[in-house]
Amino acid sequence: MEANLSARALETLLGAWRGDGGSAYRALADRIRLLILDGRIPVDTRLPAERDLAERLGLSRTTVTAAYRELREQRMLRSIRGSGSVARLPGAPAVLPVPPAADYIDFSKAALPALPWLADVARDAVEDLPAHLGDSGFDPIGIPQLREAIAERYTARGLPTDPEQVMVTLGAQHAIALLSRALVGRGDRALIEAPTYPHAYEALRAAGARLVTVATSPRDGGPDGFGAGDEAGDLVRAMGHANPVAAYLMPDFHNPTGRSLGAESRERVLDAAARQGTVVIADETTAELDIDRGLALHPLAAYGPAVMVGSVGKTVWGGIRVGWIRADRPLIRRLLAVRSPGDLGTPILEQLIVARLLARMDDILDLRREQLRAGRDHLERRLADAFPGWHVPHVDGGIATWVGLGAPVSSQLALAARTQGLIVAAGPRFGIDGAFERFLRLPICYDAESTDAAVQALARAWGSLARTPVPDQSVLAAVV
Numbered sequence: 001m002e003a004n005l006s007a008r009a010l011e012t013l014l015g016a017w018r019g020d021g022g023s024a025y026r027a028l029a030d031r032i033r034l035l036i037l038d039g040r041i042p043v044d045t046r047l048p049a050e051r052d053l054a055e056r057l058g059l060s061r062t063t064v065t066a067a068y069r070e071l072r073e074q075r076m077l078r079s080i081r082g083s084g085s086v087a088r089l090p091g092a093p094a095v096l097p098v099p100p101a102a103d104y105i106d107f108s109k110a111a112l113p114a115l116p117w118l119a120d121v122a123r124d125a126v127e128d129l130p131a132h133l134g135d136s137g138f139d140p141i142g143i144p145q146l147r148e149a150i151a152e153r154y155t156a157r158g159l160p161t162d163p164e165q166v167m168v169t170l171g172a173q174h175a176i177a178l179l180s181r182a183l184v185g186r187g188d189r190a191l192i193e194a195p196t197y198p199h200a201y202e203a204l205r206a207a208g209a210r211l212v213t214v215a216t217s218p219r220d221g222g223p224d225g226f227g228a229g230d231e232a233g234d235l236v237r238a239m240g241h242a243n244p245v246a247a248y249l250m251p252d253f254h255n256p257t258g259r260s261l262g263a264e265s266r267e268r269v270l271d272a273a274a275r276q277g278t279v280v281i282a283d284e285t286t287a288e289l290d291i292d293r294g295l296a297l298h299p300l301a302a303y304g305p306a307v308m309v310g311s312v313g314k315t316v317w318g319g320i321r322v323g324w325i326r327a328d329r330p331l332i333r334r335l336l337a338v339r340s341p342g343d344l345g346t347p348i349l350e351q352l353i354v355a356r357l358l359a360r361m362d363d364i365l366d367l368r369r370e371q372l373r374a375g376r377d378h379l380e381r382r383l384a385d386a387f388p389g390w391h392v393p394h395v396d397g398g399i400a401t402w403v404g405l406g407a408p409v410s411s412q413l414a415l416a417a418r419t420q421g422l423i424v425a426a427g428p429r430f431g432i433d434g435a436f437e438r439f440l441r442l443p444i445c446y447d448a449e450s451t452d453a454a455v456q457a458l459a460r461a462w463g464s465l466a467r468t469p470v471p472d473q474s475v476l477a478a479v480v
Contacts, residue, residue, distance in 0.1 A: 017031035026070065028059075028063065028067040030415055032047075032071060033071060110255070112368060115317060118353075137348055140343075147166040147168065149359065154299060159299040169325060172283065176200050177207075183207075185207075188245045193248075196254075200248050216259060218395065246279045247281065248281045253398025255286060258400065267303045284308055285314050289365075289368055314399060320353060321346075390403055392404075416462075416464050
């Protein structure tokens with residue numbers, strides 16, 4: 001089913017797209033192209049009519065027509081008789097426009113490489129498989145040994161948990177989508193942090209939620225930082241004013257900012273949520289990736305009522321699509337009913353692999369801590385040398401840092417970086433309605449060679465922007 005994007009909504013997403021000099025139609029086409037590549041304009045979305053967009057942007061219709069024509073030639077739009085122009089993605093070569101002799105680096109994915117012993121664990125897990133071949137293999141809740149292992153892990157971290165409080169899912173994103181469908185009705189309000197994990201707010205929107213945002217930022221947000229003063233207080237006030245049915249939070253090593261909520265803040269937020277009847281969904285996919293935080297914190301639900309979401313996508317490997325939900329038994333039963341029309345369960349063999357891995361989680365985290373420490377420190381040094389004017393927060397865990405660029409040029413920089421062989425997600429990918437043009441998320445989980453190549457590509461892209469002065473900004477800059 002195609003969605004419609006109004007001229008007003010597209011204007012907001014475009015932000016400050018006009019450069020000084022050059023063709024207006026080409027600048028417009030480039031920005032729409034980036035919005036499609038970044039996912040901010042989903043595939044199959046119908047763009048506004050040329051006349052409507054021209055009027056909204058104060059352009060001639062000829063300019064918009066030329067921009068749409070260029071996008072069709074790039075296979076980023078397709079024309080449907082009677083339906084106008086619809087966003088599309090061409091094949092990989094068009095999505096990754098890098099010089100033919102260069103390899104591209106995908107910094108849009110903040111993910112560690114697979115565990116070095118993962119293949120050995122997978123082979124061992126096959127030996128456990130025969131015990132499960134006597135039934136259909138369709139498992140919508142999770143095999144007992146994995147649910148027990150997840151419960152034991154929570155208990156060891158300070159949150160007593162029974163296996164009946166656990167549902168195994170197809171990764172954390174699947175868990176968030178299930179919870180969104182179970183908790184949110186069309187028109188209900190849902191609270192999110194801003195910036196936040198893009199696929200989470202997309203899942204809430206798909207369930208019909210009206211999103212209410214609360215600002216968050218790194219601990220040392222720098223000159224462009226915002227919201228760091230009393231985030232817990234802002235969350236409490238937002239719950240009181242908006243009365244949301246659900247709140248999606250990342251309390252530990254937030255993606256993309258890296259910040260963590262302290263124990264007192266967790267208690268305040270959960271007390272407010274309980275008074276309002278707001279169900280708090282805590283995304284813990286990065287919660288155990290502690291480098292040197294020096295602060296012992298329990299899972300959020302140890303401080304009050306909360307639904308926990310976890311996975312092994314960041315700790316083990318993104319190719320192991322196993323996640324879980326920890327919730328009260330009535331909600332688990334409700335989630336089972338919501339799940340049955342959409343999928344038939346989590347693959348048994350992958351569950352057996354994860355059950356074995358959870359027994360070695362301390363070893364896994366020791367390895368990841370050293371990898372992330374090395375990646376963070378190397379990235380910080382390289383960015384300090386190449387971009388002395390940028391603000392690079394020093395994160396103490398997680399997978400990324402939220403870099404302040406000093407100017408609202410994130411989308412322009414991301415587009416320029418593609419021509420230099422680097423894919424990076426622009427700051428607005430982590431917000432709604434085009435915000436965060438002053439920020440760029442950079443992962444800390446790549447090896448030194450990849451990081452060096454990425455920083456070199458960013459430097460070339462940044463240099464190309466310096467030759468094109470950034471225009472004065474309007475309301476968007478003030479909001480950011």
